[in-house]
Amino acid sequence: MPHDPSDTAATESSSTTRRRVLGKIGTGLAATFASPALALQGGAVTPGTGIRQPAQSIKRDPTTQYPRPPFPKQSQPWPGLTSHMTPRPDHGETSYQGSGRLTGRKALITGGDSGIGRAVAIAYAREGADVAINYLPAEESDAQEVIALIRAAGRKALAIPGDIRSEAFCQQLVARAVQGLGGLDILVSNAARQHQVPSILDLTTELFDWTLKTNLYAMFWITKAAVPHFQPGACIIVTASEQAYDPSPNLLDYAQTKAAQVAFTKLLSKQLIPRGIRVNAVAPGPIWTPLQPSGGQDPAKLPQFGADTPIGRAGQPAELAAAYVTLASQESSYATGQVYGVNGGHAQP
Ligand code: NAD
Ligand code: MG
Numbered sequence: 001m002p003h004d005p006s007d008t009a010a011t012e013s014s015s016t017t018r019r020r021v022l023g024k025i026g027t028g029l030a031a032t033f034a035s036p037a038l039a040l041q042g043g044a045v046t047p048g049t050g051i052r053q054p055a056q057s058i059k060r061d062p063t064t065q066y067p068r069p070p071f072p073k074q075s076q077p078w079p080g081l082t083s084h085m086t087p088r089p090d091h092g093e094t095s096y097q098g099s100g101r102l103t104g105r106k107a108l109i110t111g112g113d114s115g116i117g118r119a120v121a122i123a124y125a126r127e128g129a130d131v132a133i134n135y136l137p138a139e140e141s142d143a144q145e146v147i148a149l150i151r152a153a154g155r156k157a158l159a160i161p162g163d164i165r166s167e168a169f170c171q172q173l174v175a176r177a178v179q180g181l182g183g184l185d186i187l188v189s190n191a192a193r194q195h196q197v198p199s200i201l202d203l204t205t206e207l208f209d210w211t212l213k214t215n216l217y218a219m220f221w222i223t224k225a226a227v228p229h230f231q232p233g234a235c236i237i238v239t240a241s242e243q244a245y246d247p248s249p250n251l252l253d254y255a256q257t258k259a260a261q262v263a264f265t266k267l268l269s270k271q272l273i274p275r276g277i278r279v280n281a282v283a284p285g286p287i288w289t290p291l292q293p294s295g296g297q298d299p300a301k302l303p304q305f306g307a308d309t310p311i312g313r314a315g316q317p318a319e320l321a322a323a324y325v326t327l328a329s330q331e332s333s334y335a336t337g338q339v340y341g342v343n344g345g346h347a348q349p
Contacts, residue, residue: 042097054097056318066090068313070303071288078195080290082114082142089288091119092318093149098126101329105129106181108174110164110222111191113142115289116239119317120188120324121146125153127325132158132177134191142290156181164191165213170221174229184229186328189219190239192257194296196250208253215257219264232276237327238265240281240339245348250298258283262339262349269337278336280327285343287315310345 043053067087076084096119107124111117112133121131131150135143143159150157158180162169178184193214197203223236240261247255262281269279286292286306293302306314323340326332339349 054099055095056092056097056322063311063313066313066316066319067288069305069307071305071314073299073303074293075299075302076290076294078294079136079139080114080292080294081139082118082145082290085288085290085293087288089115090316090318091115092122092321095318096123096126096321098123098128098153101127101325101331102186103128105185105328106132106177106183107186107188107328108132108134108177108181108184108222108226109188109190110134110173110218111239112188113139113146115291116284116287116317116320117188117190118142118146119321120190122149122153123321123325124186124328125150125155125157127329128155129186130156130158130181132160132181134160134162134164134173136163137161164218164222165210167217167221170218171225174222174225178229183231184226185231185234187223187226187234187236188239188324189222189236189261191218192239192254192291194251194254194291196248196296196298197252198250198298200252203252211253211257215254216260216264219261223268227272227277230275230277233330234276235278235280235328236265236268236272237324238279238281240265240283242283242285242341242343242346242348244283244339246346265339266337273336278327278332280332280335280337281339282320282323282327283339283341283343283349284320285309285315285341285346287317287320289317306344309343313344315342315344 042055043058045052072086074086082089102124107129109117109121109131112121113135121133125131133143133146147157147159158177160173160176162173164170193211195207238261241258243251243255244258244262265279265281272279292305297305320342323342327340341349
């Protein structure tokens with residue numbers, strides 16, 4: 001549903017709205033992650049500045065900051081919903097505080113309904129950006145939670161559902177985002193399909209094609225449609241994966257797309273920097289998102305998800321947000337063609 005400036009949500013003060021939205025969305029989250037350090041008020045005020053330390057930057061032991069395996073056994077149908085996950089992932093709903101690093105920017109995030117894309121949408125909105133999200137129609141309930149959070153931050157929110165395996169839809173998606181936001185400065189190419197298949201002998205052409213269409217063709221189509229709208233200072237951020245560097249044996253199609261996304265990022269950065277456009281990627285390790293219990297992982301192995309990382313646990317989407325904010329911010333003006341690893345200690349990229 002497009003943002004209507006006459007919405008009461010848009011005219012309420014952002015702090016009132018944020019409290020109301022978090023009251024609804026954060027109930028399950030608060031039960032899982034209840035901690036004074038994650039409260040919205042943040043940390044101590046820096047003497048002489050009046051500036052309160054953002055909640056997400058309070059010093060903590062990262063090894064125990066979030067749940068460690070085992071996770072409860074669970075599976076759900078693709079594409080998966082946040083509300084059906086136990087524990088519910090943390091996207092920074094109650095912790096992320098912005099400081100104006102993306103003021104006035106206009107961002108399109110694919111897969112912005114859940115997981116990493118949701119954490120990025122929350123952080124971008126709280127940093128001052130207007131945000132459009134794309135997702136599948138089956139994910140409408142997840143998407144509406146994100147839309148409410150973006151509006152609670154006082155920013156414009158656009159919900160654009162549709163299947164990015166269609167080139168025509170990818171073109172419409174960009175056109176609707178540009179029209180609805182009044183331009184485009186940041187593209188986060190984040191949507192993906194991951195389904196584990198242990199043997200090449202069982203990986204059908206249909207499944208292979210599904211993964212390549214979602215992860216590569218759509219990224220190409222959406223980027224191609226977006227570039228003509230970019231002004232100098234715009235940027236693209238691709239969600240790649242550590243699978244580009246150390247692929248798991250059951251992700252033959254997916255890992256190839258992630259390696260290709262790294263090449264896409266490095267090459268396109270060279271093409272676009274003369275136009276003042278930066279292109280970077282983030283390469284996450286194992287992150288607790290709906291992609292995993294909805295076919296991305298072997299359900300028998302899901303309880304130990306993330307246990308083999310040096311940090312000893314899966315990451316939460318909230319732990320990725322800072323990388324996307326940093327790469328999008330003008331503070332990173334000399335960074336292009338880079339891959340930012342956030343993976344709990346695997347020495348990549
Ligand atoms: P997620 O399930 O929350 O997000 C993936 C999103 O992709 C979905 O929400 C869905 O909206 C979108 N999507 C899939 N197929 C689509 C289609 N045909 N049309 C439109 N949208 C479609 O999971 P996530 O883990 O947050 O995934 C986000 C990105 O992170 C992906 O690129 C994924 O490859 C990458 N990644 C995830 C992990 C992990 O462990 N979760 C690790 C490395 C990289
Ligand atoms: Mg989703």
